[in-house]
Amino acid sequence: MKITRTQNLMAAALAGVLAVVTTVAQAADALSSWNDSPAKQSIVDFVKRVTTPGGKDFVPEPARIAVFDNDGTLWSEQPMYFQAFFVFDRIKALAPQHPEWKDKEPFASVLNGDINSALAGGEHALLEMAMATHAGTTTEEFEKIVKDWIATAKHPKTGRLYTEMVYQPMLELLAYLRANGFKTFIVSGGGIEFMRPWMEKVYGIPPEQVVGSSIKTKFEMRDGKPVLVRLPELDFVDDGAGKPVGIQMHIGRRPIAAFGNSDGDLQMLQWTATGPGARFCLYVHHTDAEREWAYDRKSGIGRLDKGLDDAKAKGWTVVDMRNDWKIIYPFQKK
């Protein structure tokens, strides 16, 4: 089959018409789990501004970069980061190979089910547990471990899979932005290889668009086959002032929209907000003690204090989960 230049042009024009029609139709109910509120309106307004050809705030598609924190922004993070549950489950699973853990903190406390004591050692104890459970395998072995865990482990309070505890309104927001030519990225303090194995399916975000904390890896040959071995050595912490660094390292250009929920996201939002042209920053504020959790300025996990002040001062959007979202989780859909 041979097609002419005219046919090509017609096809291109037709595809353009279809694209416009589709976008308009999608916008109508794209955010159906959002109540009509200033927060929702601010999102729709921003998207319209940057996608209107010829408008003064128009941004070409390749520059429509949107970055999302994960814990507390796309899924819940209480009573502790979900990756911590993974760490504890791994310690239990690995205990038979580590008889010494029975008498060694913080592992002994984890094995006795005493999480508070395990966490009493602070950052150092956490890091030790993270290394013991995240290193020592190849990248492919680790991917399988995460996939197996995420497919079966249940949240202690809701009894749901962790991937069921993602925010339906945020899933809609991700899809809405992508339908409008945005490229969506994760920029999270969570482990990059803990997130990649399930995010493509759950959020529609492929591994190459996930930025996170990492440990070092090393290329080596095993029985003539190359593997990447995960080393017990911190490589990068993607939190706070590390987030703009991670964004530069992985994305290489400044986002025009950023979404977070804690002071750990503040520098990412500042970095996003201060670029030229139209910018959008949003904080998810955990205000819903009934359907989710309510916490902000004094929380150990997901503290939102300085960020709340900055958001007010700078006119960023703050989502009031209790009032702005019709439902929290996908399983609440009617």
Added chain:
Amino acid sequence: MKITRTQNLMAAALAGVLAVVTTVAQAADALSSWNDSPAKQSIVDFVKRVTTPGGKDFVPEPARIAVFDNDGTLWSEQPMYFQAFFVFDRIKALAPQHPEWKDKEPFASVLNGDINSALAGGEHALLEMAMATHAGTTTEEFEKIVKDWIATAKHPKTGRLYTEMVYQPMLELLAYLRANGFKTFIVSGGGIEFMRPWMEKVYGIPPEQVVGSSIKTKFEMRDGKPVLVRLPELDFVDDGAGKPVGIQMHIGRRPIAAFGNSDGDLQMLQWTATGPGARFCLYVHHTDAEREWAYDRKSGIGRLDKGLDDAKAKGWTVVDMRNDWKIIYPFQKK
């Protein structure tokens, strides 16, 4: 305007038809600067295998990851890496701010135009020059410096802009792969922030798909505005065994196709070749002393020795530049 589900389905079906027609049409002359050769045939065969729906080697679009080395694979690298010319030009430009360089090697030799002496200090001297010229600015200042240089600096032998010395057949290959649903990435030993400012325009590869060597950066506030400062500290060397590590870090899944030209690409090709399913590895062999340069096993720059043996042993494609390519550079097009 309201569109029905039926209209939506029709639109989707039509778009599908158009996509197929376009792909077939493009395939016909997509590689027009390639002579009909086993090398060209091997590329077309591979693409057909992984894109044929229902075929045993079919690979879904998101997994069609192709990685390309840059120096010697997409553009020339003689008489030395083009980034080295940038380093020397920067030393000359910065010399007035560094009067001490007049008496300090390797800078003194560069300022005297004696490149061989400047390079005599080996890796240490190179690193010192790289740090002196690549650090100390913000990321945005550095981007501008690179853009200004790449728009004006000329190759000492050809008198051409460096971005004119890219390989036309490889540009066609990049476009051909993308037209067939591949996502194309750079995985180069070159500096990541030296490459990003011009690769989108020249190769059609956006900043977030460029993997390279890097120095550390630091987030800080300057006059109330956030900046990322480039530090004189190595972060990552994306060469040799570092390439699979860089691929995992940035892409997070194993490529199905890899393209290189030197032993520094060997581990990347090995890593790519040993994944499950259909795989494609290609070496560009510099055999054209007339139109480009001829070098391989004994070259200091772009040495291809072990890789050439491996390619033979494993049946990888080896491009003979002299015989397989009708032209080398875009400016040779008739």
